[in-house]
Amino acid sequence: MYMSRASLKIVGASGQGLISIGEILAKAFKRSGYCVFGYREYNSLIKGGHGSYQIDVSDSLIQSSEETVDVLLCLNHHGFEYNLHDVKDGGLILHDTATWKFSKEDLAMFKKKKIAVQFLPIEDILKKLKAKPILGNVLFSSFVWAAFGGDIKLLKLLVGERFAKKKDLLDLNMRCIDEGFAYQKETGCHLASALPKADKKWKDHLLLTGSQAMGMGIVHAGCRLYAGYPMTPSSPLLSYIAEVQNETGMAIKQAEDEITAAQMMSGGNFMGTRAITATSGGGFDLMSETLSLDGMIENPSVYVLAQRPGPATGLPTWTAQGDLLMAVNTSHGEFARCVMSASDSEDAFHLMPEAFNIAEEFQTPVIVLTDKHIAEGIYTQKLYDQKKTKIRRGKLIVKAEELKKVKSSDRFDPTAKDGISKRWLPGAKAATYNAQADEHSPDGSVDESAHNAVLQMEKRMRKMDAMKQALPEPELFISGQRSEVRGQKDQALDLLIVSWGSNKGVILDVLQESSFAKKKIGYLHYTYMWPLKTERFEALSKKAKHVVFIECNYQAQLLQLLRMQCGTKENKVLLKYDGRPFFYHELKEALMKHLP
Amino acid sequence: MYMSRASLKIVGASGQGLISIGEILAKAFKRSGYCVFGYREYNSLIKGGHGSYQIDVSDSLIQSSEETVDVLLCLNHHGFEYNLHDVKDGGLILHDTATWKFSKEDLAMFKKKKIAVQFLPIEDILKKLKAKPILGNVLFSSFVWAAFGGDIKLLKLLVGERFAKKKDLLDLNMRCIDEGFAYQKETGCHLASALPKADKKWKDHLLLTGSQAMGMGIVHAGCRLYAGYPMTPSSPLLSYIAEVQNETGMAIKQAEDEITAAQMMSGGNFMGTRAITATSGGGFDLMSETLSLDGMIENPSVYVLAQRPGPATGLPTWTAQGDLLMAVNTSHGEFARCVMSASDSEDAFHLMPEAFNIAEEFQTPVIVLTDKHIAEGIYTQKLYDQKKTKIRRGKLIVKAEELKKVKSSDRFDPTAKDGISKRWLPGAKAATYNAQADEHSPDGSVDESAHNAVLQMEKRMRKMDAMKQALPEPELFISGQRSEVRGQKDQALDLLIVSWGSNKGVILDVLQESSFAKKKIGYLHYTYMWPLKTERFEALSKKAKHVVFIECNYQAQLLQLLRMQCGTKENKVLLKYDGRPFFYHELKEALMKHLP
Amino acid sequence: MSIPLDTKTAALMKEYHSENKCTWCDGCGDYGIWTATKRALSELNIAPHEVLLCYDIGCHGNTSDKLMGYRFHGLHGRVLPFAAAAKLSNMKLPVMAFGGDGASFSEGVGHLVHAIRSNYPIVFVLHNNGNYGLTTGQASSLTWQGKKMNASPNGIPEHTLPSMDFVFSLEPTFVARGFTGDIPQMVEILKAAISHRGFAFVDMLQACPTYNYFATHDYLLERCTHVQNHDTSDFKKARELAVDTSQKIATGILYQNEDVPNFYERLIPRQDKKTTLVDEVKVQDVSHLMQQFV
């Protein structure tokens, strides 16, 4: 069951075109029948900072990056120096600078590791074609694609799609492709051996980022208003939603700040549409007062919190899972909320209708966690099954005859079962009410009595119990298998891994390794973080020889939450807080140590 | 050891003068040798809402309110109706409306409970004196004071002090006092029997609110800049600090919002003065991004968070302890912070220098929790011992010769022991540095490498360990004793009470009751909430027959934190979340049920 | 000052009646705005279920449970963005936002700035009592310099914010000024504001007998003068009238421009939509979007 994988990394300065090359090649691989996982690194600078675009490909599902690659494509010397040691034995380094001299050590290393270095005369070829430097990207892509034994027609098709709107450039692009293939032939540089066999099922898959997946999920969920403010790594979501606005008909507001964005999202949901906002940690801090408001007025509301390493500005373009405890505990006062976390392009899409459904059913704010790794990760994704989506709006009343019957005091009726009272929308021909941020009586009038305060607090908090009941238990996976295991609460496991969010991909990839597949290893993956279901965890952890938590934060925040909710025995942790996700071999080796 | 206590409650509409009457009488009691505890209730309205000012007096230390009173002074009929049932058997109701008729039920109740009703012809007397209605307050106070057998000279002295600046009114005030005494004689209405014997030690005590105590503590701590924004219950602190500004020479800024207030506080501390800000939950939400900034730039900073019931606007003029989990977990990213909580006028003062000391020693933000019950509670307080205060500024370098030696990279040196690196102030003749909100190298330059991220995260988080070491364990009290018990980690207790904040006063008051005093009951009182010391709790709870947590919130937040930190066995909870503090008899009875 | 109401208006006025008792101080200008609001809505034949009234926090915010209608009582300083988004979500419903001078020129001044430049199709009524009423009389940005206030025993060290010049600098499309002593004028202003195409900024000079001892009811009564023969389309003239309050204070509708499209009208994706955002909540087929990623 060893996963066969190959990888390619393009390195250089941000703005040098590494994204173009990466995107073209990633698409080319996918269309040729590979599952692709893309991972970008870059600094918080517009240009000049070191950046990379890595593509890992496999014939089977792959959702992680290796730390070393088969091919390193260097767009500048700094990139070469920086990533020199990330090339596998027998790998290839490509570059386009005729004048590079390599140090003795480097040459020795190349020799020892059997690494080939190939120069591409990009500048000369471009000069010959009278093409601008930007076309170097296509030349590079074309050479690499040819070296991988790729189909020239496919590449032309892809590049054609990209430049469909710039007809004048199209011809030059095609000539670059020809030149790239020609030069590859000349050099005889071949890479195909590193590739597993293609599987045509991937051809029709989507190739998209987690942000695009989430953006489509938002549109799909019937969300009609997006109010946001740019902040990495939530900005790509804003950009995507904005880009497709003329197709979707959504109203988009780039607000003056995050407080505004949150208030607008809340105002839109209050009025009865579905509205969303997204931000990262610092912006979320600013939204936290509004979160508390939504808790009080029992307003369905959806916040996307895209994590990056903090505190403060931290590492704006890197990844982390450091905001879980905050999402659960931030905002003054005590109120019901739901916190869920996306893991990959699949649930980044499907969680969105769910987030709105839960928000409306429980009349409560919902926080959807994601992180930079998901937001900018590039996934090969099966076409989304749109048939399974249902819109659930809970106790929302829309029928005229029912509206006639409601009383103002139904809106915040504290005797409501599960704490969820009737809801109807402004404009409805019905008794009116007050959505009141002060503690209030059932119709929303201020009521400061002790009696009422207790009733209303308990009404609102009862929703937590109801929600906990309604939410699914965490998913269980068993090593060697890629899909979820149902039931089987009382498996005796050699090792129980507990994790959440974007770690899912790499953990599942690693668990396909034979050394793990032959043991009984369980992976309990949390998607619904608050209220926290603990039953399955308690049952499994009792019977597991070891339990290890894998998180991209310092405090082991999920572990902290589980302790708070159910107490746990001594657990091990595998934590990472350097802004990078867990990489494939890194995790594999770390987990090896925990194998019994 | 039964505490002898008497109580008096003035009720009416806010703005009707109940505060004046309350303040005069409270002062009169204290100056006559009583320990006074004052408690105010009012709604979030300027005028007209129902309000009360209750004074509980005793010969020994008292820091709680009874739910029923010996004397009810009604300034309007609503107050009478609302608080009618709060009068003790044998108590007295005073009012000034000749035309009141009482219902049959009321009369029967008066009879049964031997409650006397006394009418005061305030209007007539004022007419006779040609005095404005406002002087009714002095008349009322005078009558009550006379009925308690108070000294007329003392009252005149007090009222004289109050009106020292309005000489014209002074004479009329004195005549009101005479009339009040005269009318009391006429009615023969006596109350002295309800009073315990005076103890002259109280005469020289201060009578002040928790906010005034905290304000003086802030001044005392060498804090020179206050940046705030009005929000109940933090506003009285702002008002006090502002009132005395011309005496203290402090710079005060009523900022344009809480974000500004927090940033200014941070800027002041960064420059090297001591600066503070205060707010309540909603304002604190807005400050939370700045908190994260202070964590990142390792800026000594002090935030006062005065709690009231949330979420949202909630119950703005009532009390709660619902923001502990927020204080500990809010703000994005992971960073070191200290959370402490005031309990009464004693530590509201003494914690302030400590807050600044910890902030400077650990170069970290400090959150000081308080609540409406402390902020507006009226305490009889021993003169503060100013001699024990020390200013500790940790690793701050000010000497020229040492400054000469520092390097830019000393500022955030990640190898620093305990994570605390050298600090020196802008303007110092020394190498300069960058206080950088992005992840940074030792001199504050942006550094996004994985290696550096780990080093700096660990540097900052190590401070938590150092702080945990340095902070004192929670205080232990034993029933029947008023002062803290040292050592004795392994007492076997019948009952262990764990609590924090303003509950301290009422818990200690109740534990003086004989039924508790004869048992071995321990009260573990937390002042330092984060990092959380657990050793003493763990030792005591293991040997205690029962453990009960007392908190003014829904979730038992301290219990949650303790679980998160050390796991705990099954614990009982006594929770209140109706905006009111625990009252004396209420707590007594509830605790009785937990007695083994 | 009492004008006979026609029966329809009278009937609607009754529908706006709430059983909750008012809690403002005697003489508070909020009584007047409260009455004028109900009246303006009734005269425009808008029933309580046909309007959304959004309140900020403050003394004025305590209006929220003293009348009927769909109401929202939100956070300090934040009423504008909430109200704006509510309106954009259902363009069929008139939406009014009410806020204090504290809320609007301190905590929430950014929202005011951006609401004006966004020209959201809502009404904003400023309860301008020159102080933070509900928190017991602290200075706002509009409190006069030199006046002693709670927490400012020496008066404020900042300049008083020149609110009208400030608002005009943002190219508003509707500016009016009322005075809480003149209910009929307030009713006229509010009716025009509700009917305005874009963002209607209504500055109500509000007496606060408890804390505002400078711009008192009498002070305002003496100075406020209904503009006569004023061309409300003349931006420059309107601005001068609004800004110069040294002698008289011009009240009434000072400026109005109906030619500027409001925010919703400027949203290209909404250009020819007949439905509201509220109507459109349903599962949306994203096949065409997916196609872009194959």
Added chain:
Amino acid sequence: MSIPLDTKTAALMKEYHSENKCTWCDGCGDYGIWTATKRALSELNIAPHEVLLCYDIGCHGNTSDKLMGYRFHGLHGRVLPFAAAAKLSNMKLPVMAFGGDGASFSEGVGHLVHAIRSNYPIVFVLHNNGNYGLTTGQASSLTWQGKKMNASPNGIPEHTLPSMDFVFSLEPTFVARGFTGDIPQMVEILKAAISHRGFAFVDMLQACPTYNYFATHDYLLERCTHVQNHDTSDFKKARELAVDTSQKIATGILYQNEDVPNFYERLIPRQDKKTTLVDEVKVQDVSHLMQQFV
């Protein structure tokens, strides 16, 4: 454009040198402001340890580790209050704050409004590149209407904020405008700003070749004109000059008023204090305060 530096200035310029390499795009106006800042400070004979430079977040904020001096690099939109309080705490140190147009007219517009009316004794340099540079070219409030930007493929639906009229409505005491193509002028402006008594607002029109394709370097170069024979004490004239950019864009010091006391000077408790707030950190005896409560 290169002017010979005297030796002292040259020596100080060296002290401001940082080993960190600049990371702006080629042709970015931030290079110019960075140079002008070091130059102005050096010419004023202010050594790195004698100044506090406070940066907001954005491309401009990446200056913070490209020069020496005591520096602060804070949160998006929040640089002004931090800088103001730092200054109030130690009036001996010049304090400069730098922010982008995104930071200053959106997220932090309230701080700008209140910093102007507070007349804090600090310099504020606006890096005005007409967009959110660091987050890859979204529209700011100062982006021209109709221009397609990241996240605004149809252009912005709001009006472009008329920043100069807005600033002037707040009665500023110092307003200047520079252009990143003219370093000597920026140096002169910054020197005057640092020497100003109160709040100095400096609008630097900044080229951003990567995202701002409308107010380009060439566009600005063609229009920017150093004001000549202009009376900087004439508020009305200055405002007109500042606001009207239809033909030429007036640069240089547009307005200055040294007669208005700054915020610190207005604080009664600080009136005759010789020490700074920083100097006064010690245990303060509160006996006199306690006495009021006996």
